[in-house]
Amino acid sequence: MDPLRQELDRSPRALDEDAFFTEDRSTTTTARVAFQFDLDAKGTRGASRSVAFSGFLNKHNIFTMTRVNPLPHARRTDAGAIDKSIAKWQHEATYKCFLSKAARGINPNGPNQQALRIVVLFGVGSELFRHGICGAVEDSSRPTLLIDVRGIEPQHIIKFHNPDSPKDSKELAANNRWGVGITETSIQMIVASLYGRLIRYEISICAAFSTGYLGLQDSISKRLFPLDNLERVVLFDCLYGSLKGALERVQAIKGSAQIVAYIVTPGGNSFPKGEERFETLTLGKNPRWHYINLYIGTPMGIQYHAIASARLIAEAVSTSPPILDSLPADYLKAFADLSARLPARGQVVSSESIFLKVKGALPSSAQSLEKFSSVAGNKTATGNFYKQVSVTRKCITRAQLLGWNALPLGEEWHDMLLIEFAWEYLI
Structure with a gap:
């Protein structure tokens, strides 16, 4: 498709089945079909046709368990009020689990x-x-079980159950965000299911992305699992003010636990109204926490956006058939120049100084974002590619390369963060 003149009505990949990156793909392919719309100069949809793309199933073995969400829901009515009619009703939590090679x-x-x-x-x-994310933890030197807890977004359709009458259920739009938690009992059940019996384990890292901050903060606040062995809490662009108590509790119980927070977008973190910039972060300037400043529009933020988005474009032009098959010549040149210089995924460190504080030493194959961008040729290549950011955004949004139409401005900054930097502190 031509992202300057066309758009898709859905993602060319299935969010819960397909691997988005080459290193995670199995040899099993499947057809993904979408409608491709022609756009006029104002972006209005015109003629459409059905187009087929190749989906690549994830090669990693994913184990899924469902349990009742141990946290209360916060469903709202269409009018915006708390839905009291199902106040005590429950819904299932979904836990997707992956064992690293060592595990x-x-x-x-x-x-x-x-x-x-x-x-x-x-x-x-x-x-x-x-x-x-599976690829990010696959080769961890320590045997690792990654548990992905699915939080609730307003558009999710939730099946609620009345605990006092098990046959009584309703399917409703969430109309709100709320936390999904996990208990130690559920973790033990997952471990036992994977190994045939409960083996020795330690809850070492808790992390949150996007709406997941609610599940993290409430799981910690309500003491759903022990924190005694916690090494690190990682916040991927979701440092909201309500997390203060939970994060302080972590460090009160385990003083050596590291708090690492990536700050990227104004909507993903708490700021005083009208002063949305890194320096005014509501939970900023805590000397015991580690802040990674990749804020939208800053020099390091621009470097991050250029590198991560180039990886997305690379995946979209390399498939057969390609998702993007018509791009401007000057854009393709800037993309090729940057791609030729990019380290492999999982080898760019967001902040060398913080990585050294948290982990002690850089991996031998890694280089920091600062050092990569300090090389004149690299800085020029990322700068030239970022100058074409309006085209990049059309590629990401109109071809739904992140699995959805990532608008408004800033959404792709938020959504690409795990793609580029999950490997740093989840292992």
């Missing part, structure tokens, strides 16, 4: 096994697929 090698009956490392990511539920 798959554990013999549950063997002696002196290394403890299974539990990483809980509170998100929107599609991170293992469209963000390539």
Whole structure:
């Protein structure tokens, strides 16, 4: 498709089945069909036709478990009020789980096994697929179980159950965001299901992305699982003011636990109204926390956007048939120049100084965003590509490369963060 003159009505990939990145693809392909609309100069849809794309199923083995959400829902009516008619009703939580290579090698009956490392990511539920998170933890040196907890967005259709009358249920739009939690009991059930029995484990990392901050904060505040072995809490562009108590509780219980917060967009974090910039972050300037400033429009933010979006474009032009098959010549040149210089995915460190504080040393194959962009040729290549950001945004939104029409401005900054930097602190 030509993103300057056409758009798709849906994503060319299935969010819960397809691998978005080459390294996560299986050899099994499937056809994905969308309607492609022609656009006039004002962006109004005209003629359409059905087009087929190749979907690549995720090669990673994903285990899914459902349990009742241990946190109360906050469903609203269409008028915006709390829906009191189902105040005590419940709904199921979805936990998608992935074992790293080292974790798959554990013999549950063997002696002196290394403890299974539990990483809980509170998100929107599609991170293992469209963000390539499995690949980020696959080669972790420590055996790792990644549990992705699906939070609730307003457009989700939720099946509610009346606990006092099990046969009584309703399917309703959430009309709000709320947290989905996970208990230690559920974690133990997941571990036992994967290994045939409960083995030794430690809950080592908790992370949140997007609406997942609600599940993280309430799971910690309500003491749903122990924090004794927690090494790190990672916030992927979701440092909201309401997290203050939960984060302070983490460090009160486990003083050595690191708090790492990526700050990228004004809508993904709390700021004083009218003063949405990194320096005025509501929960900013805590000397015990680590802030990674990739804020929209800043020099490092621009470098991040250029690199991450180039990876998305690369995936869209390399498939057969390609998702994007018509791009301006000057755009293709800028894209080719940057692509030729890009380190592999999972080798760019967002902030060298913070990585050293948290982990002690850079991986031998990695280089920092600062050092990459300090090389004159690299800086020129990223700058030239970013000058074409309006075309990039049309590629991302009109071809739905992130799985949805990522508008308004800033949404793709938020949504590309895990694609580029999840590997840093989830392992």
